[in-house]
Each structure stands twice: as C-alpha cells, then as structure tokens.
Amino acid sequence: MEKVNTVVVGAGQAGLSMSEHLSKADISHVVLEKGRVAENWRSQRWDSLRANGPAWHDRLPTMPIADIEQDVFTPKEKLVDYLAAVAEKIAAPVRTGVTVLSVKKLPRKQGFLVSTTAGDYEAINVIAATGPFQVPVTPEIVPKTAGVVQMHSVAYKNPSQLPEGAVLVVGAGASGGQIAEELVDAGRKVYLSLGRHIRPPRYYRDREGAYWTGVLGRWDTVNRDKNVQNIALAISGVHTKMPIDYRLLASKGATLVGRTAGYGDGKLTFADDLPGNIREGNQSYLNTLDLIDKYIEYNGLDLPEYPDARNLLPATEYEKNPIREVDLADAGITSIIWASGFRRDYSWLELDIFDEDGNPIHESGVSKEPGIYFLGLPFQTRRRSSFLFGVWYDAKYISDYIAMIQAYHDKYST
Known part of the structure; x- marks a missing residue:
C-alpha cells in the first residue's frame, strides 16, 4: 500500500x-x-x-x-x-x-x-x-417511450448531432442559453424553456463584465447557506460585448416557454412563470447597471455613458400570452436537451x-x-x-x- x-x-x-x-x-x-x-x-x-x-x-x-x-x-x-x-x-x-x-x-x-x-x-x-x-441531472418528466431523443447538455456537441426537427432546450443558464442560440443560428426551430435566472451585462462603459463584478466586490459575496446553488446565470463568451437577451433570441425565431412542468399524452406542459422569469432577469441586469453607474460617479471615473444599454426590447408575445402546452408531434419536436444542472x-x-x-x-x-x-x-x-x-x-x-x-x-x- x-x-x-x-x-x-x-x-x-x-x-x-x-x-x-x-x-x-x-x-x-x-x-x-x-x-x-x-x-x-x-x-x-x-x-x-x-x-x-x-x-x-x-x-x-x-x-x-x-x-x-x-x-x-x-x-x-x-x-x-x-x-x-x-x-x-x-x-x-x-x-x-x-x-x-x-x-x-x-x-x-x-x-x-x-x-x-x-x-x-x-x-x-x-x-x-x-x-x-x-452527476448530470435529467428530470424524469418525459418518458423514454415518448419517441424523442433526449440528452443532458453534457452530451450535446453540435447541431448536426441531432435528428431533423424542432428542439426543446430546457434551462435558462449559460448552457441552455448558448445551446439554444447556436441551434437558432443553425436554422433549427427551437423551443426554450426558461426558469429563474439573472443576466449580467457583458460589456458596459468601456469595461468587461468580469471587471465590474470584481471591482464591485461581487465575486467576494458570502452566502452562509452551505448548500446554496448558484442561480442560473445567463452569460456567454460567444458575444464579447452583448449580453444574453432572451427577447432578442425570440426575435431571431426561438419560441419561449416557462418552466417545463409535466408531460402526458404526447404533450408537454409549462408553468405560467415566463413573464416573471424574464422580468427578474432583466431587473438583475438593470440593477447591475445602476451599481456600476454609482461606482463610476462615486470614484470620479471618466468613462463614457452608454444610454442605449437601458433600452430593453419590448415584451414578446410569449410573455403576453404564455404557451402552457405543446404537442410534441404537432410542434415537430424530435429532440430535448436538458440543460438542467448537476447534483x-x-x-x-x-x-x-x-x-x-x-x-x-x-x-x-x-x-x-x-x-x-x-x-x-x-x-x-x-x-x-x-x-x-x-x-x-x-x-x-x-x-x-x-x-x-x-x-x-x-x-x-x-
């Protein structure tokens, strides 16, 4: 030994x-x-x-x-x-x-x-x-007998790996957002199931988002709950100066739905939380801009203002009239990617x-x-x-x- x-x-x-x-x-x-x-x-x-x-x-x-x-x-x-x-x-x-x-x-x-x-x-x-x-977590919602390909995000490599047809991506964090965007850009029909999330600015007032998180001391935030999990963070390294924006993704063709809640008789059901989840994500973004602006003013930094950064896209039709049910066959969904975290x-x-x-x-x-x-x-x-x-x-x-x-x-x- x-x-x-x-x-x-x-x-x-x-x-x-x-x-x-x-x-x-x-x-x-x-x-x-x-x-x-x-x-x-x-x-x-x-x-x-x-x-x-x-x-x-x-x-x-x-x-x-x-x-x-x-x-x-x-x-x-x-x-x-x-x-x-x-x-x-x-x-x-x-x-x-x-x-x-x-x-x-x-x-x-x-x-x-x-x-x-x-x-x-x-x-x-x-x-x-x-x-x-x-250990990848795949919720036991859709049975294997449903006739669709299911995989966790750890198994996803690229769009060509998936069968023809629409794709449901479940998850509002970095993995779900990036994979959904890649599939939309590849010409696939995408349904994106969004839960709670925060979305930080990618680039603001001539500084990268990681810089602002650092100087604001947010990387040093302490949480006394030893079992805390990081809330889904909608962030991407693909676009160096543009944050993930799910309303923008919808304008490119993605269909937004709330948290995936259940399945039965070939139909997926979704919670009615989509408007609140997007609103919470947008508010976290605006709150961070406020903190950055205050830091710049307090320290007398000479950095250009970014007035357009606060011009959010209008609410999508999916927020005004949330989709609560989707028939897999009617929607042509042949794949589900679970960007649903780990245990x-x-x-x-x-x-x-x-x-x-x-x-x-x-x-x-x-x-x-x-x-x-x-x-x-x-x-x-x-x-x-x-x-x-x-x-x-x-x-x-x-x-x-x-x-x-x-x-x-x-x-x-x-």
Whole structure:
C-alpha cells in the first residue's frame, strides 16, 4: 500500500490549484483523476464553447493563457491545453485513469484508506476536488417511450448531432442559453424553456463584465447557506460585448416557454412563470447597471455613458400570452436537451460527514471529519469559489490549514 500525506481527487482546475499549493508547502501528495487532466472540459462540453470571461480573467492567478489575445474569450480546446500546461508547469503528481472507489477511516489510526482501481493508498488527508458539476441531472418528466431523443447538455456537441426537427432546450443558464442560440443560428426551430435566472451585462462603459463584478466586490459575496446553488446565470463568451437577451433570441425565431412542468399524452406542459422569469432577469441586469453607474460617479471615473444599454426590447408575445402546452408531434419536436444542472455525488466517501440531503458539512471546505476537505463547491467561501479564477484562493486556505495541523502533530512526533 502506497503511503502519502494527501490524496487529491480530481485533476481539473480545483485539483491542479490544490496541487500547486501543496507542492509549495512541501506536502507530499498525489492527484487521482478517473479520466484525463481537465476531463470534464474535454468530454462534457459542446464544441463551440468558450470561457465566459476574457483570457486575462478566466485563468489561474499564477499562469496566463499563452498564445491568445488577453481580451479574447478562450475556446474550449485552448482551455484544455492550458490546464494541461499548468499541470506540467507545476509538476503535478497526477495519475490519470484512476477511479477512487472508496475512502474509509483507518481504525484506531490517523488517516484514511483510499481504495482505487489502481490499488490502495494510506493518506492522512483526502481532498475532494471534484467541483460542482458531478452527476448530470435529467428530470424524469418525459418518458423514454415518448419517441424523442433526449440528452443532458453534457452530451450535446453540435447541431448536426441531432435528428431533423424542432428542439426543446430546457434551462435558462449559460448552457441552455448558448445551446439554444447556436441551434437558432443553425436554422433549427427551437423551443426554450426558461426558469429563474439573472443576466449580467457583458460589456458596459468601456469595461468587461468580469471587471465590474470584481471591482464591485461581487465575486467576494458570502452566502452562509452551505448548500446554496448558484442561480442560473445567463452569460456567454460567444458575444464579447452583448449580453444574453432572451427577447432578442425570440426575435431571431426561438419560441419561449416557462418552466417545463409535466408531460402526458404526447404533450408537454409549462408553468405560467415566463413573464416573471424574464422580468427578474432583466431587473438583475438593470440593477447591475445602476451599481456600476454609482461606482463610476462615486470614484470620479471618466468613462463614457452608454444610454442605449437601458433600452430593453419590448415584451414578446410569449410573455403576453404564455404557451402552457405543446404537442410534441404537432410542434415537430424530435429532440430535448436538458440543460438542467448537476447534483453532487460523494458516495465514495464512506464517512459520516453529510447532511440529510447528501451535502457535505463543512466550514470553508474543512469537513467535520479531521483530514477530509472539499474544494470547488458553490459559495464554499464566497461567490468565486466554484469558478476557474477563484478556486485557487480556497485551495491555498486548505493547504495552509493542512500545514498548520501537521505542525501540531510534528511538535510531539518521535
């Protein structure tokens, strides 16, 4: 059995950030990855995906993305290359193709038994760096016998993958909005089912949206609810200066409906919440513009005004007279893409460290079981915790915490 101080599970941005800090602290560790480095970016994203922020922002703090203009929104393939380059630069001890089967407390001994498909490890610490996007959630609304192709957004690659016919996209966040727009631009008939969402400005008063979120301190927003999920964020890296606007998408041909509520006799039913959801999304956009304007005035910044930014498109017919039911056959819908999020899966952690809903009990990633840590959770310490550019800071906290505890043990070790 191989002995190591720390086992890190996952070799995405969270695991690599963790490895960098552990190496700097001279803490022996391995990073176990069931696929390849950045596997989710490789195999669970669509072809045209770009980062939702510019290259100067959406990266790890200690390494810029090479061979790309820093104001460009990085394509998926480039992000994969970047994370692989990070792993090489920091000499991360990554072991790919290794699935962690279980983690159990060693009886009457400090540490844990980590069982994997490549053998067992004995570790003082285990860090679950598997992030927030673990198991795709597909609501059990439309039965497989309905005669339509159904897939989660992780399986979607491009429009040519889908059979001829109309497509229902379910989800108001970045994935749902971007996929729906791509399908509309490809000439497909699209129904887009929208739930609650917020939509930030993409570019305002000569500054990128990520900049404004940063200087306004919104990346550092703290939420004390340890099980909080990020509300659907309608944002895209495809258009560097234009926010996602579902009314604009409707003007291009998309049919907007409310939250998908049920199915029966070949018909989908939708909630009557579409007007409220779009109104809430638009209000969040306007509220952010207000905050930016106040910041500029308060600090005396000389930045041009953007009066047209507040000119919202008029309400669509779908908001005035919401569609509550669609017959799949009559509408020609042959595909459904569920951009419906993910759930966490820590079944391999065989420890009493979860609440009744299966969510980890922790403080800033430190579990109630000494030696077990979590990294990359939504709002783990603040809003930025689950994002590419933000997880690095939480990783440093955990590394410092592990080093501190180890110093106590070393004081009286023989």
